[in-house]
Amino acid sequence: MDGMTAYDADLPAHVERVLADFLRSAGDPIRRQEPTFGPAVDALTDFVLGGGKRLRPTFAWWGWRGAGGDPTGGDAEGVLRVAASLELIQACALIHDDLMDSSDSRRGAPTVHVAFAKRHADRGLLGSAATFGLSAAVLIGDLALAWADDMYAGADLPAATLAAARPAWQAMRTEVLAGQYLDVHTQATGDTSTTAALRIDRLKTAAYTVQRPLHLGAALAGADERLVGALLAFGGDVGVAFQLRDDLLGVFGDPSVTGKPAGDDLREGKRTLLVALGLRHAEERNRPREHAIISAAVGNGALTEADVDVVRQALVDVGAVAAVERRIEELTGSALGTLRGAGLAEPATDRLADLVARATQRTF
Template structure:
């Protein structure tokens, strides 16, 4: 029986042990302890571990059995890569918090309060911290104990995933502050910044480690891509309507940044002239307060955009489940993937 909680626990234990080793090495070199301290707070301070869980699930779905040590270490490398992505994303978005704590650049700046340009130091140091997490994700992969063939197929999937994510992030940067009615552009951002990176590629990564053929990879793609899109659409709703105590982030950031989300594209498309004028005045205002944010939320709801996004989430959830019908996956693997899909789509954080 597949145990997602057990996978999360095993991944966290390995992350903690790896970071302990790095902290000890840094101390021996008399390097600043704040580097590993801040990264440890981020990595072990929360997170759903959806990518590591789906990686191990893909391995199991493709018939993986026996010693899961190597696939777990690959899953740990995914989570370290995710840490890199979060650190850099928070710098680009100027996000002050992550997982209910100060984001990495804020935490680093706080270590040097009173120093001239402490904020700039924090942002620059966070870029280096993210780079270090990226390097360590590679180290975890290289020391995972994979065979030559496993390493070759794993890196092929990871190369695609990393490239897709960077382009998705770039598309997001280009669109931020300029939300439009272009629904396809907004969907393209969530596909490459979120869906493929969150679900499709982790599933395929685990599967190829178990020797999955092209047919198996296609099935997991047909399941993982709509699931990842549903996950990201839920994230976009939570970014505006979620509660900080659940999400760990303020629900003002996306509105202040003017994120070009599917939610915003639908609202602008469906709004009347007065509603559109109000949305364009409110969304993207860096000084937006809670009163203005609530006005924006009311408009997003009144235009029918929120209900439309909920329906898109439900449609993609159904599409993911349909991809499992009539496949050659083992029945226990189908049950496992269905349960993971439900947990990813119906959530408050």
């Protein structure tokens, strides 16, 4: 298997196994203690195990492997548990993100707040169904965050190893929340600058999705500052490229692939780099019609599929789509150059290069 072990060859399946075991052991006691809370536990379990690319655990694992972690040694299962715990932070972020964005669907299913509002309405409970759904989603997201810490702390690793990686863990949790707030704040201020869009991409996606998972894994293996620095540089470029690809998919992607209606980023008022470049290029190229189309679409919850088609064409016509594609290509090239010079233990370089391709490939 070219230097790979069973863990390496089927990492998502091992992540799934560890998550399922933890969710069962964490959920069973509170279900017995308070059965009314059972549906909330079930909802989180279903959400975590119901899909996802497992990118964050995968980056963490290969950060550990690249820094010399031994997948045949006694620490492998503990490292896997730490890596898998990232999926609980992701669950918290997505559940709360859907709530803040008023999204109706995720992965082709109702979002958590929508599902619990329906549960309230179906049972004829007192008060507002929408408020009940919002409250339930906040609490279920909080439960995911609390359990992420429990999962991390309970990993079968030496205390010194967990302590060495904790700064990366703590930085990641703070950065993703800062990125979420910056996203909300930017929507509120209406800042459509490319600078604002890239600040959000760096904090909300690059740091949280790639940089800190790599940092976390490398720290678990005792990596030095030089290697951590190389991984952070690599991860910063990959993370932004990944977000830019996601921005394009949010407007042009197939809902059966993305799991969300096409154009939702526009309806939700996301100030993405795609939008920022669309507005800037329209102004620079004296295209007032396209500028008006793009500007009016951002935050317009009533956009129809036909309206989205018009916005798509405007973004193409002013060159914004081509500009984002070029930025993705540049960032990918820079990331791969950094990766090749990092001196990682093999086969980490090849596997991380594969992850770059998966995270940034065009799928529309």
